[in-house]
Amino acid sequence: MQSEVRVSSHEPIDNISKNIYGHFAEHLGRCIYGGLWVGDDDRVETEDGIRMDTVSLLRGLNMPVLRWPGGCFADDYHWEDGVGPREDRPRRRNLWWTQGRENVPEESNEFGTDEFLRLCQLLDTDPYIAVNVGSSTPQEALDWIEYCNYGGDTELADRRRENGQEEPYGVKYWGIGNENWGCGGRFAPDEYADEYRRFANYFNGFDKLMNEGSTEFIACGHLTDDWNKVFFDSLNGGMEFGPGSFLGMGSPFNLMDHFSVHRYYQAGGDTDFTDEQYYKIFARAQKVGGDIDRAAETISQYVPEDEIGIIVDEWGVWHPEARSDNGLEQENTVRDALTTAGVLDLIHARADVVSMANIAQLVNVLQCLVQTDEEAAWRTPTYRVFDLYENHVGQTALETSVDTEKRAIEGEDHDVPMVSASASEGDGELFVTASNRRHDEPETLTVDVGSSSYSVSSATVLFEDNDIREYSTKENAESFEASPLDVTDEGDGTVTFDAPPASVVGLTLTE
Numbered sequence: 001m002q003s004e005v006r007v008s009s010h011e012p013i014d015n016i017s018k019n020i021y022g023h024f025a026e027h028l029g030r031c032i033y034g035g036l037w038v039g040d041d042d043r044v045e046t047e048d049g050i051r052m053d054t055v056s057l058l059r060g061l062n063m064p065v066l067r068w069p070g071g072c073f074a075d076d077y078h079w080e081d082g083v084g085p086r087e088d089r090p091r092r093r094n095l096w097w098t099q100g101r102e103n104v105p106e107e108s109n110e111f112g113t114d115e116f117l118r119l120c121q122l123l124d125t126d127p128y129i130a131v132n133v134g135s136s137t138p139q140e141a142l143d144w145i146e147y148c149n150y151g152g153d154t155e156l157a158d159r160r161r162e163n164g165q166e167e168p169y170g171v172k173y174w175g176i177g178n179e180n181w182g183c184g185g186r187f188a189p190d191e192y193a194d195e196y197r198r199f200a201n202y203f204n205g206f207d208k209l210m211n212e213g214s215t216e217f218i219a220c221g222h223l224t225d226d227w228n229k230v231f232f233d234s235l236n237g238g239m240e241f242g243p244g245s246f247l248g249m250g251s252p253f254n255l256m257d258h259f260s261v262h263r264y265y266q267a268g269g270d271t272d273f274t275d276e277q278y279y280k281i282f283a284r285a286q287k288v289g290g291d292i293d294r295a296a297e298t299i300s301q302y303v304p305e306d307e308i309g310i311i312v313d314e315w316g317v318w319h320p321e322a323r324s325d326n327g328l329e330q331e332n333t334v335r336d337a338l339t340t341a342g343v344l345d346l347i348h349a350r351a352d353v354v355s356m357a358n359i360a361q362l363v364n365v366l367q368c369l370v371q372t373d374e375e376a377a378w379r380t381p382t383y384r385v386f387d388l389y390e391n392h393v394g395q396t397a398l399e400t401s402v403d404t405e406k407r408a409i410e411g412e413d414h415d416v417p418m419v420s421a422s423a424s425e426g427d428g429e430l431f432v433t434a435s436n437r438r439h440d441e442p443e444t445l446t447v448d449v450g451s452s453s454y455s456v457s458s459a460t461v462l463f464e465d466n467d468i469r470e471y472s473t474k475e476n477a478e479s480f481e482a483s484p485l486d487v488t489d490e491g492d493g494t495v496t497f498d499a500p501p502a503s504v505v506g507l508t509l510t511e
Ligand code: AHR
Pocket: 026, 070, 071, 072, 073, 178, 179, 314, 360, 361, 366
């Protein structure tokens, strides 16, 4: 079959924020305990208790940002339990998840704020902390930001120094809760608006006077417009009496830098799915695009464009095999990786409104990038897609249209295009990613970049020799590595090639 990808280099969308390639790690299953943190366990090399085999694989992704400590866990987490000498830290409940080697709903607090921020230093990634709104107070959250970010002479800043960190950590991203319509407190939208305004008000005060205005705050949205609209309407509450006090506080919308939405999807099982379900998961993954569009539309009714970015801070496949009692672990297949390519393509197409995205989750849990056992760490097929797509980071996304067959899926709003693609440009380089979703035949693809000044400098393909149900194990992880692809550069701005069944192609063209 044949498809055509047309790239319009004269139609730039916006810069692709590096944060679109962000990640998420929760105190859940073997994500933190076992996957990232093993303490004094000498079976693997560690630095300050952090697993270096995992870190060294993750370094290959140049991770821009890491969200922590949840998820649902965030809204019952009390940060002071997790700082100071480890032997004095209390063991607490984990209200939401079993975790660690023992797989119990308990939190040892061995891995806390300083350990998380050490991990971020080792990965050279920006931390993003979600504070507890559901079961706590602005006071606790404010103390946390002061502990992390204040360089002056207060008891909390001194406590950080006593715990080994002289300079402020400079944590930039602060989430005001997580899914506060659900596990984060079951707030009605107007109630969460009141909470948001209160928490963000104090954060903002700290930020302006004691933190050089360098932090950004994230509100938790819902997938439905109705919820989001009530939230935004209520956030404005009290504004009829004027924009604040003599301090000139301005509109409560100034208290928000980003607005987040979450989307998980499944169809059939992780490895056990029918042909129809194979395609259905793409239709479901595509809903991320609609979620972003609807959130952008709602936001635009309240603030000028660009003032509040959209963050998709949890997204990915969540198969029925990933249950609470197995720490949300599932097999990570080529099918999953192909859905990732499609979601990244559609986020690029919305680069003008999306400020961050964090696939769930980083290690061992849900659609992870790295898996571990007691002695080794290895990459998943999804890791390979992130790796291939990295060339898009920081480039300008370009309007890209795909002329390809679409498959209608019963019960789904979206038809599934057999080819998904996106393109970006920067520094004399144009990068195109395209996936052939057809799993039973190759697709002859023509990529037209509309300018004969570009010629192909490299072409790689993922999953050429893998089956759609193949999942990563310690033994086979290297079989998902990218390999070179033969392409024909027609010399007039078009490139043709055969994309193997169920594969992802990365094409670099240089001026
Ligand atoms: O990622 C697993 C869970 O999914 C998170 O804790 C929660 O935010 C979401 O519902």
